[in-house]
Amino acid sequence: MPEVIVVGGGATGAGVARELATHGVEVTLLERGSLAAGASGAMHGVLHSGARYAVADPTSARECIAENRRLRRLAPDCVSEVGGLFVSLPADPDGYIDELAAACRDCDIPVERLSGETAREREPQLAETVEAALAVPDGTVDPVRLVAANALAAERAGASINQETAVTDLLVESGRVVGVETAAGKRRADCVVNAAGAWAGDLAAMADIDLQMAPARGVMTVTREQYADRVLNRCRPKTSGDILVPHGGHSILGTTDVAVEDPDDYPREEWEVELLFEELSPVVPALSEATVSHSYWGVRPLYEPAPDAEDPTALSRGFSLLDHAEDGRPGLVSIVGGKLTTYRAMAEATADLVCDRLAVSTDGSTATPLPDAAEATDRFGLEDLLAATRPA
Structure with missing residues (x-):
């Protein structure tokens, strides 16, 4: 059978490895650190219904609701079906709640309009100033366990999963990418899949390909208390500091969206944490007295095929699958952009192309249930990563 090397051990890379191995391909996955150590592990844990993107990015919204439904079935021990509310305050744009409701219906996202009083009955800590809300099927997902479960499924299908194995170069012969080089030596393959997330541009550059990534950092802050049982969103166009996520007796506040030049070396600014509380305390006033457990930052692997976008929030959260044969480099495929919610669709599309x-x-x-997530997390030694990004 053909041999494929997948570079990147986030949700997408692990998903690609699983898809390919299930189809009988000989797969080697290479991750420079630990599985899920990039954007996958450092996200806020929302399984998106797509409502967040329905107005400005309906393609991404439709992808999200389709995958939301699938992941509830495929990864039940990684997903909690908590539901979500988009809550409207007097300061939020007039008419946006109606625009959002209509956009959700257009994208096949179930939506229920609630009065402020009904919303407070469901979430008692909501502010008295909440005027109305939309109930949507958001959920929560444990990203580290999800990545581990995909990696274990890939391994059981015959894939070789390698952590702490950085790719130092791509092997190019007569214009074709024929493998990779690591500290352990050269590895040849019939195809290399670039699933390196925010570092995808760096990997592509090893084959003289200009892949325009636009990495953007975001902070998540964890409180010692839990302030809502559902995912709470500000009902306004997507911006910083507009989501509150329940997680095991705690809440995760998110997030910011700041462009960075180097996803390995960027500032972590206290003003970002302050902004989260400034924007979300009007939704849940008790947050103004919250005790912070810790904060962590992640870097989104945004793709910018037409550079010069000034605002990272304006970039699509959809994904792009690139066959670099079109760039004169057959043997290399890149999967970029996207979200954790849509990782399975990204993996499936990539595997189909390869x-x-x-x-x-x-x-x-290959859309079969994933193996036990706790067993998978233990198999790959990811307990410390879980502790770094999720409260105990």
Whole structure:
């Protein structure tokens, strides 16, 4: 069978490895650190219904609701079906709640309009000033366990999962990418899949390909108390400091969106944490007295095919699948952008393309339930990563 190297051990890379291995491809996954150590592990844990993107990015919204439904079935021990509310305050744009409701319906996202009083009955700590709300099927997801479960599924299907294995170069012969180089030596393959997230541009550059990534940092702050049972969103166009996520007796506040030049070296600013409380305390006034457990930052792997966007929030959260044969580098495929909620769709599309290029049949569904997530987390030694990004 053909051999494929997948570079990147986040949700997408682990998902690609699982898809390919299930189709009988010989797969080696290489992750420079630990699985889920990049954007996948350092996110706020929302399983998006798509409502957040329905107005400005309906394509991403439709992808999210489709994958939301699938992941509830495929990864039940990683997902909590808590539901979500988009709450409207007097300071939020007039008419936006109606615009959002209409956009959700257009994207096949179930939505229920609530009065402020009804919203407070469901979430008693909401502010008295909440005028109305939309109930949507947001959920929460444990990203570290989800990545681990995909990696274990890939391994059980025959894939080799390698942590702490950085790629130092791509091997190019007669214009074709034929493998990678690591500290342990050279590894050849029929295809290399670039699933390196915010570092995808760096990997592509090893083959003289200009892949325009636009990484953006975001902070998540964890409180010692839990302030809502559902995912709470500010009912306004997507911006910083507009989401509150329940997690095991705690709350996670998110997030900011600040462009960075180097996803390995960027400032972590206290003003970002302060902004979260400034923007979310009007939704839940008790947050003004909250005790912070800790904060952590992640870097989004945003793709910017037409550079010069001034605001990272304006970039699509959809994904792009790039066959670099079109750039004169056959043998290399990049999967960029997207969200953790849509990782499975990204992996499936990538595997379909690779299998097509390698003449491998993709008959038969790989959309089967994932293995036990706790067992998978233990198998790959990810307990410390869980502790760093999620409260105990």
